[in-house]
Amino acid sequence: MTAPIAIEVKGVRKTFLVKDGLLSKPRHVVAVDDVSFSVPQGGVLGVVGESGCGKSTPARLILGLLEPSAGEITVEGQKILAMDRKARARLIQPVFQDPFSSLNPLTRVRDIVAMPLIAQGTLDRATVTTRVEEMLERVGLSREQGTRLPTELSGGQRQRVAIARALVLRPRIVVCDEPTSALDVSVQAQILNLLAELRKDLGLTYLFISHNLAVVEHVASDVAVMYLGRFVERQPTETLFAHPEHPYTKALLASVLTPEPGLGVPDVGLGDTLPDPANIPPGCRFHPRCPIAEPRCSVERPPLKPRPGGGVECLLVP
Numbered sequence: 403m404t405a406p407i408a409i410e411v412k413g414v415r416k417t418f419l420v421k422d423g424l425l426s427k428p429r430h431v432v433a434v435d436d437v438s439f440s441v442p443q444g445g446v447l448g449v450v451g452e453s454g455c456g457k458s459t460p461a462r463l464i465l466g467l468l469e470p471s472a473g474e475i476t477v478e479g480q481k482i483l484a485m486d487r488k489a490r491a492r493l494i495q496p497v498f499q500d501p502f503s504s505l506n507p508l509t510r511v512r513d514i515v516a517m518p519l520i521a522q523g524t525l526d527r528a529t530v531t532t533r534v535e536e537m538l539e540r541v542g543l544s545r546e547q548g549t550r551l552p553t554e555l556s557g558g559q560r561q562r563v564a565i566a567r568a569l570v571l572r573p574r575i576v577v578c579d580e581p582t583s584a585l586d587v588s589v590q591a592q593i594l595n596l597l598a599e600l601r602k603d604l605g606l607t608y609l610f611i612s613h614n615l616a617v618v619e620h621v622a623s624d625v626a627v628m629y630l631g632r633f634v635e636r637q638p639t640e641t642l643f644a645h646p647e648h649p650y651t652k653a654l655l656a657s658v659l660t661p662e663p664g665l666g667v668p669d670v671g672l673g674d675t676l677p678d679p680a681n682i683p684p685g686c687r688f689h690p691r692c693p694i695a696e697p698r699c700s701v702e703r704p705p706l707k708p709r710p711g712g713g714v715e716c717l718l719v720p
């Protein structure tokens with residue numbers, strides 16, 4: 403039996419009008435270009451790609467923090483933008499990269515975790531306290547650590563606070579945007595294991611964004627590879643790592659063979675010039691950097707070639 407759909411993204415496009423200087427002409431940056439995908443309940447869709455390829459934009463759209471320029475997003479069957487803030491907070495929560503900037507340095511840990519509960523305005527003080535204590539314990543923080551300020555904790559402990567804050571309302575879906583990228587490698591594994599454990603125990607669905615393929619392989623059930631605003635390949639995780647099909651996926655995977663964790667952008671061996679979302683090449687958007695491109699790749703737009711549980715957008719794969 404297939405699981406019901408938790409996140410459904412249909413034909414979503416997001417463009418930004420960017421003005422570089424006072425006298426320059428505004429440019430249309432296409433951050434997400436007609437993307438459709440769904441994530442089943444309990445699934446973990448990992449999204450990978452180079453810096454600026456548009457990984458965070460779908461996350462912000464799904465969270466309702468941005469409005470799509472076109473297309474539709476439903477979360478657990480509900481249109482995200484039609485929901486009020488409180489209902490949305492009960493359904494879907496984010497965990498972002500940088501717990502240093504996302505936690506108020508002057509607020510005690512237990513008050514940070516209590517905030518989403520208090521904002522709902524429905525629980526009495528004693529219930530809030532109990533729920534916060536339960537949640538802190540669940541993410542591996544002591545009662546004493548609950549009385550501290552974020553500045554008195556390590557990076558990993560701070561990310562535990564951010565996770566507790568995200569989960570205290572018992573949401574159904576968590577959007578993790580580079581949740582371990584700011585952490586030391588040894589701590590990254592602990593946080594990934596914690597997220598995996600919580601997903602299992604609480605029956606959560608994750609959208610998990612990372613530039614680090616090794617991290618995604620560790621947590622995701624499916625992986626989408628993003629290039630200039632499109633998912634150029636999506637496959638179940640094992641298939642993608644064992645038999646990558648898109649030349650860009652292959653380049654990304656080759657780059658993991660020489661991992662430099664915490665470095666940010668992987669060296670994909672395709673040159674230093676990052677592609678420009680304000681100037682998307684015609685035909686296949688990857689053709690200028692593709693090692694196997696043919697003349698038709700600069701003219702014809704690659705159709706989606708379906709695969710079990712995904713697909714590949716390349717003219718040259720069967």
Ligand SMILES: Nc1ncnc2c1ncn2[C@@H]1O[C@H](COP(=O)(O)OP(=O)(O)OP(=O)(O)O)[C@@H](O)[C@H]1O
Binds near residue numbers: 419431451453613679
């Ligand atoms: N609010 C905004 N205004 C203008 N341009 C934006 C805005 N948000 C994103 N962009 C642009 O859209 C493109 C995609 O951005 P996005 O943040 O989704 O990429 P990303 O893959 O998450 O990057 P990173 O790996 O650096 O986090 C980039 O070119 C970015 O500059």
Ligand SMILES: [Mg+2]
Binds near residue numbers: 457458459579
């Ligand atoms: Mg990002």
